[in-house]
Amino acid sequence: xxxTRHGPGGEKRGYHHGNLREALLDxxxxxxxxxxxxGFTIAEAARLAGVxxxxxxxxxxxxxxxxAEVAVRGFGRFADVLIEAWNDGRPDALRAFEALGxxxxxxxxxxxxxxxxxxxxxxxxxxxxxxxxxxDRAFAVLRDAAERLISGLPRENRPPPLMVALHIWSLSxxxxxxxxxxxxxxxxxPMPAEDLLEAGVLLYLQSLGLAGGIKSR
Amino acid sequence: xxxTRHGPGGEKRGYHHGNLREALLDxxxxxxxxxxxxGFTIAEAARLAGVxxxxxxxxxxxxxxxxAEVAVRGFGRFADVLIEAWNDGRPDALRAFEALGxxxxxxxxxxxxxxxxxxxxxxxxxxxxxxxxxxDRAFAVLRDAAERLISGLPRENRPPPLMVALHIWSLSxxxxxxxxxxxxxxxxxPMPAEDLLEAGVLLYLQSLGLAGGIKSR
DNA sequence: TGTACATCAGTGAACGCGCGTTCACTGATGTAC
DNA sequence: TGTACATCAGTGAACGCGCGTTCACTGATGTAC
Numbered sequence: 264x265x266x267t268r269h270g271p272g273g274e275k276r277g278y279h280h281g282n283l284r285e286a287l288l289d290x291x292x293x294x295x296x297x298x299x300x301x302g303f304t305i306a307e308a309a310r311l312a313g314v315x316x317x318x319x320x321x322x323x324x325x326x327x328x329x330x331a332e333v334a335v336r337g338f339g340r341f342a343d344v345l346i347e348a349w350n351d352g353r354p355d356a357l358r359a360f361e362a363l364g365x366x367x368x369x370x371x372x373x374x375x376x377x378x379x380x381x382x383x384x385x386x387x388x389x390x391x392x393x394x395x396x397x398x399d400r401a402f403a404v405l406r407d408a409a410e411r412l413i414s415g416l417p418r419e420n421r422p423p424p425l426m427v428a429l430h431i432w433s434l435s436x437x438x439x440x441x442x443x444x445x446x447x448x449x450x451x452x453p454m455p456a457e458d459l460l461e462a463g464v465l466l467y468l469q470s471l472g473l474a475g476g477i478k479s480r
Numbered sequence: 481x482x483x484t485r486h487g488p489g490g491e492k493r494g495y496h497h498g499n500l501r502e503a504l505l506d507x508x509x510x511x512x513x514x515x516x517x518x519g520f521t522i523a524e525a526a527r528l529a530g531v532x533x534x535x536x537x538x539x540x541x542x543x544x545x546x547x548a549e550v551a552v553r554g555f556g557r558f559a560d561v562l563i564e565a566w567n568d569g570r571p572d573a574l575r576a577f578e579a580l581g582x583x584x585x586x587x588x589x590x591x592x593x594x595x596x597x598x599x600x601x602x603x604x605x606x607x608x609x610x611x612x613x614x615x616d617r618a619f620a621v622l623r624d625a626a627e628r629l630i631s632g633l634p635r636e637n638r639p640p641p642l643m644v645a646l647h648i649w650s651l652s653x654x655x656x657x658x659x660x661x662x663x664x665x666x667x668x669x670p671m672p673a674e675d676l677l678e679a680g681v682l683l684y685l686q687s688l689g690l691a692g693g694i695k696s697r
Numbered sequence: 698t699g700t701a702c703a704t705c706a707g708t709g710a711a712c713g714c715g716c717g718t719t720c721a722c723t724g725a726t727g728t729a730c
Numbered sequence: 731t732g733t734a735c736a737t738c739a740g741t742g743a744a745c746g747c748g749c750g751t752t753c754a755c756t757g758a759t760g761t762a763c
Contacts, residue, residue, distance in 0.1 A: 278757045279706055299602050301518030306749055318707050320751075382657075383600065385516050398667075422683075425670065430680040434647070437654025440599075450615075453642065463647040466639075467680070470687035495724045496739055523716055535740050537718075705759075712752080719745080726738075 284322045286312040291333050296376035300330060300384045330380055331391035337377030338397035344370050345404040356412045357474060363408055364435060364460050371439040372456075378439070405432055416472055427471070434463050501539045503529040508550050513593035517547060517601045547597055548608035554594030555614035561587050562621040573629045574691060580625055581652060581677050588656040589673075595656070622649055633689055644688075651680050 280286065290311035294303045305326050309316045323329040348366030352359045371378045381398070388395045409431065410424035442456045452459065468474040497503065507528035511520045522543045526533045540546040565583030569576045588595045598615070605612045626648065627641035659673045669676065685691040 278708085279759080281706090283706080299518070301516070304749065305751095315708050316749085317709080317751080317753090321706055325750085426676065426679060429669070429676055430651070430683070433654030433658060433676070433680070434651045435654070436658055437650030437652070440657060441650060441653055452646070459643065459646055459650070462643060463650070463684070466647070466687045467684050470683045495741085496726080498739090500739080521716065522718095532741050533716085534718080534720090534742080538739055542717085699763100701762090703759105703761085705757105707757085708755075710753090710755105712750105714749085716747085716749100717745105720743090722741075722743105724738105724740085726736105728736085729734090730732100 280312070280314055280318070283312060283314060283318060286314075287319055287322060287329060288333055288336070291329055291380075292376045295330075295333070295379055300379050303330065305329065327386050328391070330384055331386050331394050333377070334380040334384060334386070335391075335393050335397045337374065337381045338394070338401045340374070340377065341370055341381070342397075342401040342404055345401060349404060349408050352408070352411050356408075356415075357468070360408055360412050360468075361461060361464065363405065364431070364464050365457055367435040368439055368443055368457050368460055371443045375444060378444075382436070382440070402428070402432065412468075412473065413471060420472065422471060430467065431464060434467070435460060438463075497529070497531055497535070500529060500531060500535060503531075504536055504539060504546060505550055505553070508546055508597075509593045512547075512550070512596055517596050520547065522546065544603050545608070547601055548603050548611050550594070551597040551601060551603070552608070552610050552614045554591065554598045555611070555618045557591070557594065558587055558598070559614075559618040559621055562618060566621060566625050569625070569628050573625075573632075574685070577625055577629050577685075578678055578681065580622070581648070581681050582674055584652040585656055585660055585674050585677055588660045592661060595661075599653070599657070619645070619649065629685075629690065630688060637689065639688060647684065648681060651684070652677060655680075 287308050290308040291303055293311065294307060303326065305319050305323075306316045308329070309319050312318075319329070323332070344366050345363055348362040349359050350362070386394070388398070406425060406428040409428040413421055413424060413427060438456050438460050441450060442452045442459070465474050504525050507525040508520055510528065511524060520543065522536050522540075523533045525546070526536050529535075536546070540549070561583050562580055565579040566576050567579070603611070605615070623642060623645040626645040630638055630641060630644060655673050655677050659667055659669045659676070682691050
């Protein structure tokens, strides 16, 4: 499935895997998607990658290090997706901001394993320095967008952009983790999660003086 | 620590524990608080309760059933706390609603183990019917409060109460799970989570025509 | 271009561990009479 | 009030399992000369 270093169709694997690190990260994603971050084990990842149980230790100190790396990559992709959705505030800040929200949920929906590794893990961010930075980069997209969005408001009723970003992030994460998570047994919702988020964001922004009167659309 | 059925100071335990079911639930809370819902095992709970590893099976079919029971009780306490905070809309709906929000976060902060069992578990609600009902009861408090809160608005711009409740719940849960969780390595916040939630709720309500002009307080 | 050698990446066997689960059992408790 | 008996709650030993981790090892790769 992943290791064909001898060109397309070259199945000869040989003693060296050649791409084990990547294969292990893929395996971790698969296992997390199936059983949650807690269900992941190094031994099973090795088995999935077609390699002996000792092999992963050449690449990762332990299971936490592997999951942390998954989370780092997840934050990286997440940031990319958000940046693309924001599209530097085009066509206008408000619409771009809404696209950002939709992209947030779309990411959680499309990549439950990444999302779980990023937010539902108990690994200490301090122990894996790259993690903190990766998370910060993703959040910075939201923060900058919020700043741009409210930059047009008169100074005297312009709220702190960090606060706005935290509100939007919390609402998005709340909806994502209550209603979007891919696993069984999450609560049912009488409307699409995207609509719920969009309505919430619009109402919120309305109170700031952005986004016209009644719910648009 | 928990089983003294022979009055105060009576340490004699005897063959029968007498209160094992409760002791196991306590042990589960302790273990979940220390290592998360995934770190919990029946064997360790039995050890904590001072009982052989086979004993728990007299009371619970498996670990999931035990955790589900913890979650059910958690939702029960949660609902109680919310009801008390709402206080039937006194002194007025808006202030009672804010108290509700603070109570939400206070519960998550004070009972991280319950909160984790309620929201960070992968047990299927369908498999444990009481769970669904317990969760619904807690949410109903929020829903009824939202309904009362907006009941004074003119009918034409009165939003669906369910939607309002879902927004508030999502925002609260988002803040709780991003910033309040008791375990290590959660993100730092430049302000108390309670203030963040209160500001968010006020802004949101303001757009509905509730809660006067600029942030109060 | 060829060869010697160092380094790298994966092997496979082994270990100790804790868990889930079962089983026949037995001590304690409650109840019928 | 006393006794026989049924039921209940916990025992402890045992099992098979998968995991994490280690170790000396070896096949493959890359590099110096």
